[in-house]
Amino acid sequence: MSSATSFARSFRILWAGQFFSTCSLTIIVPLLPFYMAELGATLPEANRIWTGVALAAPAVTMCLFSPLWGRYGDQVGKKWMVVRALAGISISLLWMGLASSPLVFVLARLLQGAFGGVVDAAAAFAGAQASEGTKGRALGNLQSATAAGSLTGPLIGGLLSEWFGLATMILWSALFTALCSVAAAVVLQEPASGRNLESREKLPIAHASQEMLRHPRIRNMLVAGMLAQFGVYGLVAIFAPHVEGIVGSAYAASWVGVLQAVTWSATFLAAPWWGRRNDRKRIEKNVCVALLGCGVSIALQTWPADVIWLLPLRALQGFCFAALVQSIFLVVTLESAENRRGVYIGLANSTLTIGQIIGSLLGAGFGALLPLEWAFAAMGLAFLSAAGWLALTAPRQRLAHAALPYHPKEVKNE
Numbered sequence: 001m002s003s004a005t006s007f008a009r010s011f012r013i014l015w016a017g018q019f020f021s022t023c024s025l026t027i028i029v030p031l032l033p034f035y036m037a038e039l040g041a042t043l044p045e046a047n048r049i050w051t052g053v054a055l056a057a058p059a060v061t062m063c064l065f066s067p068l069w070g071r072y073g074d075q076v077g078k079k080w081m082v083v084r085a086l087a088g089i090s091i092s093l094l095w096m097g098l099a100s101s102p103l104v105f106v107l108a109r110l111l112q113g114a115f116g117g118v119v120d121a122a123a124a125f126a127g128a129q130a131s132e133g134t135k136g137r138a139l140g141n142l143q144s145a146t147a148a149g150s151l152t153g154p155l156i157g158g159l160l161s162e163w164f165g166l167a168t169m170i171l172w173s174a175l176f177t178a179l180c181s182v183a184a185a186v187v188l189q190e191p192a193s194g195r196n197l198e199s200r201e202k203l204p205i206a207h208a209s210q211e212m213l214r215h216p217r218i219r220n221m222l223v224a225g226m227l228a229q230f231g232v233y234g235l236v237a238i239f240a241p242h243v244e245g246i247v248g249s250a251y252a253a254s255w256v257g258v259l260q261a262v263t264w265s266a267t268f269l270a271a272p273w274w275g276r277r278n279d280r281k282r283i284e285k286n287v288c289v290a291l292l293g294c295g296v297s298i299a300l301q302t303w304p305a306d307v308i309w310l311l312p313l314r315a316l317q318g319f320c321f322a323a324l325v326q327s328i329f330l331v332v333t334l335e336s337a338e339n340r341r342g343v344y345i346g347l348a349n350s351t352l353t354i355g356q357i358i359g360s361l362l363g364a365g366f367g368a369l370l371p372l373e374w375a376f377a378a379m380g381l382a383f384l385s386a387a388g389w390l391a392l393t394a395p396r397q398r399l400a401h402a403a404l405p406y407h408p409k410e411v412k413n414e
Contacts, residue, residue, distance in 0.1 A: 006129075006189055007129050007130065007131075009187055010125070010126075010129060010187065010188050010189065011126065011138065011141070013082075013180070013183050013184050013187050013188055014082065014122045014125060014126060014142060014145075014184075014188075015141065015142065015144075015145045016145075016180055016183070017082065017085075017086050017118060017122065017177075017180040017181070017183075017184055018118050018119060018122050018142055018145035018146055018149065019145040019146075019148050019149045019152075020149070020173075020176050020177050020180050021085075021086060021089045021116070021118045021149070021177050021180070022118075022145070022146050022148075022149025022150055022153065023148075023149035023150075023152045023153040023156065023173070024089065024093055024149075024153065024170075024173030024174070024176065024177055025089070025093075025112070025153065026149060026150050026152075026153030026154055026157075027153045027154070027156055027157035027161075027166075027169055027170070027173060028096070028157070028166070028170065029055070029153075029154070030154045030157060030158065030257075031157055031158070031161060031166055032051050032054060032055065033047055033048075033051050034166065035105070035166050035167075036050045036051050036054070036102050036105070038166070038167075039099060039100070039101055039102050039104075039105055040101055040102060041102045046102075050102040050105075050106070053106055054102070054105060054106050054109050055360070056357065056360060056361075057106050057109040057110045057112075057113060058109050058110070058112045058113030058116065059113060059353050059356055059357050059360075060110070060113060060357065061110045061111075061112075061113030061114040062113035062114070062116060062117060062349070062350070062353055063113075063350045063353040063354060063357070064114075064350070065113070065114045065115075065117070066117050066120055066346040066347070066349040066350045066353070067205050067208070067209075067343055067346040067347045067350055068205070068346070069081060069084070069085075069117055069121070069342075069346055070120065070124065070342035070343040070344070070345055070346025070347070070349075071205065071208070071342060071343040071346065072342075073121065073124060073342035073343075073346075074339055074340055074341070074342040074343055077190045078121070078124050078125040078128055078190065078191065078342060079125065079184070079185075079188040079189070079190045081117075081121040081124065081125070081342065082118070082121045082122055082125055082184045082188060083181055083184045083185045083188075084115065084121070085115070085116055085117050085118040085121040085122075086118060086177055086178075086180050086181035086184055087115075087178065087181040088111070088112070088114070088115025088116050088117075089112060089115070089116045089118065089177050090174050090175075090177040090178035090181055091111070091115070091174075092108050092109070092111040092112035092115065092116070093108075093112075093170055093171075093173050093174035093177060094171065094174040095107075095108035095111065096108040096109070096112075096170050097167045097168070097170035097171035097173075097174060098167075098171075117346070117349065119142075119146060119325075119349070120329070120345045120346055120348075120349040122142055123139055123142060123326075123329040123333070123345055124333075124341055124342045124345045125188070125191065126138040126139060126142055127139065127329070127330070127333035127341060127345075128191040128338055128341060129191040133279055134279060135279070135330060135333055135334070136274075136275045136276065136277070136278030136279035136283075136326075136330050137272065137275045137276050137278075137279055138275070139275055139278075139326040139329055139330050139333075140271045140272045140273070140274050140275015140276065140278065140322075140326050141271070141272050141275060142326070143267075143271035143272075143274075143275070143322060143325060143326040144267075144268050144269075144271040144272055144322075146271075147264050147265075147267035147268035147271055147318075147322065148264075148268050150264045150267075151261055151264035151265060151268060154257065154260065155261070156169070157169060158257070191338075205343070205347075208340070208343045208344060208347060209347060212344060212347055212348075215335060216393070217284075217331060217335055218331060218332055218335055218336075218344075218348070220284075220389065220390060220393040220394065221283075221284070221287070221327070221328050221331045221332075221390070222328065222348060222351045222352075223386070223389055224287065224291065224328075224386035224387075224389055224390050225324065225325070225328045225348075225351065225352050225355065225386075226351060226352065226354060226355035226358075227355065227382045227383065227385055227386035227389070228291060228294065228321075228324050228355070228382070228383055228386050229352050229353075229354075229355030229356045229359055230355045230356075230358050230359035230362070230379075230382050231294070231295075231298065231359065231379045231380070231381075231382035231383045231386075232294070232321060232359065232379075233355070233356045233357075233359035233360045233363060234359035234360070234362055234363030234366065234375075234378070234379045234382070235298060235359075235363065235376070235379045236360065236363060237360065237363035237366075238363060238366065238372055238375045238376065238379075239256070239259075240252065240256050241372065242301070242302070242372050242376070243255050243256050243259065243307065243310070245372070246304070246305070246306070246307045246310075247307050255307055258311075259307075259310055259311065259314045260314075262311055262314045262315050262318065263314045263315070263317055263318035263321075264318060265315075265318065266314075266315040266316070266317075266318030266319040266322070267318040267319070267321060267322040268322075269319075270318070270319040270320075270322035270323070271322040271323075271326065273322075274286060274290070274322050274323035274326065274327070275326060278323075278326070278327055278330055282394075283327050283330060283331055284390050284394040285394075286323055286327060287323060287324065287327045287387075287390060288387045288390050288391055288394075289320075289323075290320040290321070290322075290323035290324055290327075291320070291324070291383045291384070291386045291387035291390070292320075292383070292384065292387045293316055293317075293319070293320030294317055294320045294321055294324075294380075294383040295380045295381070295382075295383030295384035295386075295387065296316075296380065296384075297313045297314070297316040297317040297320065297380075298313075298317060298376060298379050298380040298383065299376060299377055299379075299380030299381075299384075300313055300380075301313050301314070301317075301376055302372065302373040302376040302377070325352065328348055328352070329345060329348065332344050332345050332348045333345070359382075363375075363379070366378055366379075
């Protein structure tokens with residue numbers, strides 16, 4: 001079998017696994033308050049607390065465990081990290097569907113974060129197997145799987161949960177994700193560059209963190225990525241109240257769903273385009289343009305008095321946001337040695353997750369303390385600040401791709 005054919009088969013499995021895992025998890029999120037009530041959190045105060053804790057739980061454990069799984073993947077092979085991530089999400093979904101109380105559900109969500117991480121595992125595998133000059137395209141197409149899952153999951157949950165019940169939908173999601181894990185174990189073949197594992201050293205997480213912080217190109221992309229994650233997750237807490245203020249409470253939920261669908265549809269369509277562009281153009285330039293587009297579109301969302309005008313702004317936001325995560329993973333892929341790529345992608349994922357956690361917490365605070373237009377301006381400013389950071393720092397970096405070495409002192413700064 002040719003390498004191109006092998007990669008095409010592997011990529012179909014990666015895409016399907018990333019799609020089904022994302023779809024399965026996003027089925028839950030919009031309906032989480034209702035499920036918490038089914039599990040016993042019927043009082044409004046208790047329901048809000050348990051819902052918030054359940055939403056934040058996976059991010060906390062993923063932040064802690066992603067680098068560890070990445071380092072382990074560098075030892076045992078990237079294929080088994082994809083299998084592990086899909087199997088871990090399947091087991092956690094099974095536990096969520098069988099949960100008998102909000103506490104048990106939260107524990108299952110913590111397990112999801114600890115054993116999940118399909119996005120970074122698939123990115124490490126695709127980055128190792130894709131040929132030079134096509135890595136951006138591969139990561140862009142994987143980003144489209146995340147967007148497609150984020151678009152499809154809430155639609156399926158909203159339409160079918162009333163017929164079958166949310167618990168049943170979660171259990172079916174666990175089954176489909178488990179099938180993807182089995183398919184990954186059978187079909188995926190370890191990238192040729194990752195098959196000689198016997199002589200690999202176990203890179204300490206602390207050393208890897210130091211190396212990434214000393215590497216200017218990766219460091220600057222991660223700072224921009226954290227600011228972007230802060231902005232987009234901070235927006236989640238204030239977007240629905242803003243829409244409600246425009247259309248009224250009777251139609252708010254429907255319009256929020258429509259606007260979310262527009263955003264993720266634009267991300268799905270744009271992600272492969274940004275991936276191909278990253279293979280041809282300087283990545284930092286693409287990310288700067290995308291960050292500017294996100295910042296402007298978010299800041300302008302406070303102006304329309306008619307909800308219709310939010311549609312093109314959300315489409316622009318989704319189109320531009322499609323470039324960000326995949327570009328950060330691509331830079332890490334290009335700037336790291338293959339046998340240490342897993343731990344660096346895991347660390348990058350943890351860094352982005354920190355931005356997600358801070359944005360989720362502070363976004364709610366901004367919405368409570370500031371007028372909504374100022375809160376939107378703050379989220380847009382986070383993106384614009386990230387663009388300014390990259391514009392100021394990128395010209396001082398080298399254009400050549402140089403793999404990160406093992407010892408921090410050997411990293412060459414410019």
